[in-house]
Amino acid sequence: xxxxxxxxxxxxxxxxxxxxxxxxxxxxxxxxxxxxxxxxxxxxxxxxxxxxxxxxxxxxxxxxxxxxxxxxxxxxxxxxxxxxxxxxxxxxxxxxxxxxxxxxxxxxxxxxxxxxxxxxxxxxxxxxxxxxxxxxxxxxxxxxxxxxxxxxxxxxxxxxxxxxxxxxxxxxxxxxxxxxxxxxxxxxxxxxxxxxxxxxxxxxxxxxxxxxxxxxxxxxxxxxxxxxxxxxxxxxxxxxxxxxxxxxxxxxxxxxxxxxxxxxxxxxxxxxxxxxxxxxxxxxxxxxxxxxxxxxxxxxxxxxxxxxxxxxxxxxxxxxxxxxxxxxxxxxxxxx
Ligand code: HEM
Ligand SMILES: *[C@@H]1O[C@H](CO)[C@@H](O)[C@H](O)[C@H]1NC(C)=O
Ligand SMILES: *[C@@H]1O[C@H](CO)[C@@H](O)[C@H](O)[C@H]1NC(C)=O
Numbered sequence: 001x002x003x004x005x006x007x008x009x010x011x012x013x014x015x016x017x018x019x020x021x022x023x024x025x026x027x028x029x030x031x032x033x034x035x036x037x038x039x040x041x042x043x044x045x046x047x048x049x050x051x052x053x054x055x056x057x058x059x060x061x062x063x064x065x066x067x068x069x070x071x072x073x074x075x076x077x078x079x080x081x082x083x084x085x086x087x088x089x090x091x092x093x094x095x096x097x098x099x100x101x102x103x104x105x106x107x108x109x110x111x112x113x114x115x116x117x118x119x120x121x122x123x124x125x126x127x128x129x130x131x132x133x134x135x136x137x138x139x140x141x142x143x144x145x146x147x148x149x150x151x152x153x154x155x156x157x158x159x160x161x162x163x164x165x166x167x168x169x170x171x172x173x174x175x176x177x178x179x180x181x182x183x184x185x186x187x188x189x190x191x192x193x194x195x196x197x198x199x200x201x202x203x204x205x206x207x208x209x210x211x212x213x214x215x216x217x218x219x220x221x222x223x224x225x226x227x228x229x230x231x232x233x234x235x236x237x238x239x240x241x242x243x244x245x246x247x248x249x250x251x252x253x254x255x256x257x258x259x260x261x262x263x264x265x266x267x268x269x270x271x272x273x274x275x276x277x278x279x280x281x282x283x284x285x286x287x288x289x290x291x292x293x294x295x296x297x298x299x300x301x302x303x304x305x306x307x308x309x310x311x312x313x314x315x316x317x318x319x320x321x322x323x324x325x326x327x328x329x330x331x332x333x334x335x336x
Pocket of ligand 3: 317
């Protein structure tokens with residue numbers, strides 16, 4: 001019996017040691033041997049930025065919604081094992097992709113846009129530019145093309161050979177999730193509350209489906225009757241297969257313009273997603289409310305913070321992809 005305590009503490013000690021060594025190994029593995037740089041493709045594909053820009057111009061000209069689709073794709077890529085193109089992978093016999101996970105299914109779109117850019121780049125500089133980089137640069141161009149700010153995009157990402165279906169549920173925030181839980185998901189990715197409030201400004205473009213705002217419009221809302229009536233006509237209270245994919249803009253004033261009017265919708269109580277309105281209304285949202293007011297008042301402050309936060313979002317790395325990653329030939333499939 002007298003031995004027991006020391007045995008137990010010895011066990012704890014070895015667990016602690018194992019944790020420390022695991023931890024330091026993780027740090028070691030995460031620090032990339034080649035950090036992302038602006039001139040990564042300077043000699044191998046000097047026209048990469050022009051090609052992506054030109055393709056995105058066509059895509060956004062044909063439908064401004066395409067800007068929103070690509071921006072969101074990039075976000076969902078980066079929050080699941082880093083910005084490594086994992087979200088682009090199709091399901092195969094040997095690989096379970098992320099596309100069918102509940103936050104993505106029937107909702108993420110724009111994969112063909114990335115396919116088309118990849119095709120162009122494969123004919124210009126075969127086997128050179130990763131799908132993860134294409135998506136990152138395309139998301140930046142998408143924002144510019146609908147009136148948003150410019151920022152430099154460091155490149156040199158590798159594409160993953162894996163995807164993670166379960167991490168979609170764990171990492172991607174959802175429309176009916178509480179504020180503190182969403183903040184935790186951003187902190188987990190190394191992003192601050194300020195980053196979160198600025199990045200949520202992406203909802204100044206794009207649409208949401210009925211299933212993501214039904215609970216909000218039939219619950220405790222507090223917006224004007226005419227606004228609610230319009231939303232209810234698009235999204236009936238009863239779940240019906242026909243209405244589920246009815247969409248409406250998250251910014252009900254300038255839905256195709258990247259501006260700060262999304263923040264004004266929240267100040268009016270007209271946020272379409274509960275998760276967005278919570279940043280203003282939640283009792284724990286003192287800091288978020290302050291930031292929302294700031295970005296509503298000062299469009300330049302929003303643009304500057306959005307740019308900085310996008311660079312941070314796009315910098316989330318997957319240690320495994322750095323070591324074992326590749327440049328996919330087709331964005332939907334791992335190279336054979
Ligand atoms: C803060 C937590 C966030 C939550 C809870 C959230 C949730 C959602 C939901 C539920 C939709 C509608 C999807 C649908 O109905 O099919 C949506 C759309 C969208 N999200 Fe987010 N999102 C968040 C952050 C972000 C971030 C950080 C970005 C990019 C930087 C982003 C970009 C977009 C865009 C552009 C759309 C519109 C896509 C389209 O038109 O189809 N979101 N988001
Ligand atoms: C979908 O929205 C349209 C209006 O945009 C509406 O006429 C239609 O009834 C809606 N579908 C359902 C099932 O409510
Ligand atoms: C990007 O990430 C690396 C480590 O992964 C870090 O050293 C660097 O400072 C980050 N850059 C930015 C702009 O966040």
